[in-house]
Amino acid sequence: MGRHSCCLKQKLRKGLWSPEEDEKLFNHITRFGVGCWSSVPKQAGLQRCGKSCRLRWINYLRPDLKRGMFSQQEEDLIISLHELLGNRWAQIAAQLPGRTDNEIKNFWNSCLKKKLMKQGIDPATHKPHTEAYVKEENKTTETITTTSMQIPSITSQGSSFLISDSSYYENNGLSLTEPSREIFNSKSALDLDPLFCYDFQSGYNLPINNYQSQSQSQSQFGLNSSYGFTSMPSLTNSDHANVSITEFSDNNSASKISSLFMNDQVKESNSSNSSNMSTIYPSQMTTTMMENNNAGFSWEGSENKLDPLFQFQVNAIKSEEFGTSSWEEGHIQTQNSIDFSSYHPLTSLSEDLTEANFDAFHHI
């Protein structure tokens, strides 16, 4: 076992993805959603293994990805979470909306690790270098004293980076608080920031505003079309409640991590009535998806497969010809426009999207 059968097949492309491949994969997933990855390459016409497709989607094409530098707040959060979780990048990434485990792992290995070491902190333990280490250092470099190291004050309980107050999230854009949520609701998807559109021609994710102006001038998506992906501002507090504390091996970790999120949860329960945003929770989402599943695509176990990070918003103002067309796969009634923002926050790229009869790249 171990090696996937698909990887054993010859003639499969490897290496960097071309814009054409990206487009094929993107179109396929937006049409059919995320199902069985092993069948994706064939269905999408790609000479890749399913695993490679999955990785490309998760790490690059997924529309909710946040691009750009890590903020100081994200950086601190990664350090805190790493102290609690170690190299469990997927779990760490789950707490940073729009960031992938790969991205965080790279950031840790290339930046944060060195940063901590410079501060005299052992990145593995998050504690100042041990006495043994210091002695060893003294042996080899007697002229250098350990006092020259800048060791930040760290309690015996853990690093000073630990955040136990939900205000951290509220103040740093890592959570969508009620006021910000209202702003979000009142704005069109195209006004949100950061917003990116993937441009298959350039191979870059373009800020949506740029893309908007571009599409206005060049009608990339058709005369009356605009197409935007946004990383939704955050998880909602219901997501916070979904933090799986059972995965932590020790109770301290569990309580620490839960303290990061539970305050918001309480706050949310007090203020949820004021929210204009209709929220679909996983169970509802599954029901919705199953009810709408007319394309013959299997969503078995979709409840479990919902990616809590997957927040997808599309504003699709389709041209008339586009709006009335139907899927080749058929059996789907079309709608002229669907507001995906109502599927917040636990929206997978689902059949709902498929049902929107939405193929942006027809118009490229």
Next chain:
DNA sequence: AACTTTATCAACCGCCACGAT
């Protein structure tokens, strides 16, 4: 300008867990 070193990050590899048969 040419070459070397370092940093970054996308992608691959190999392993594990789990469900289906």
Next chain:
DNA sequence: TATCGTGGCGGTTGATAAAGT
């Protein structure tokens, strides 16, 4: 129970860009 297929994860590699000499 054993085997197989698949999804998911973390470690690692290799290509490229940027910085340094």
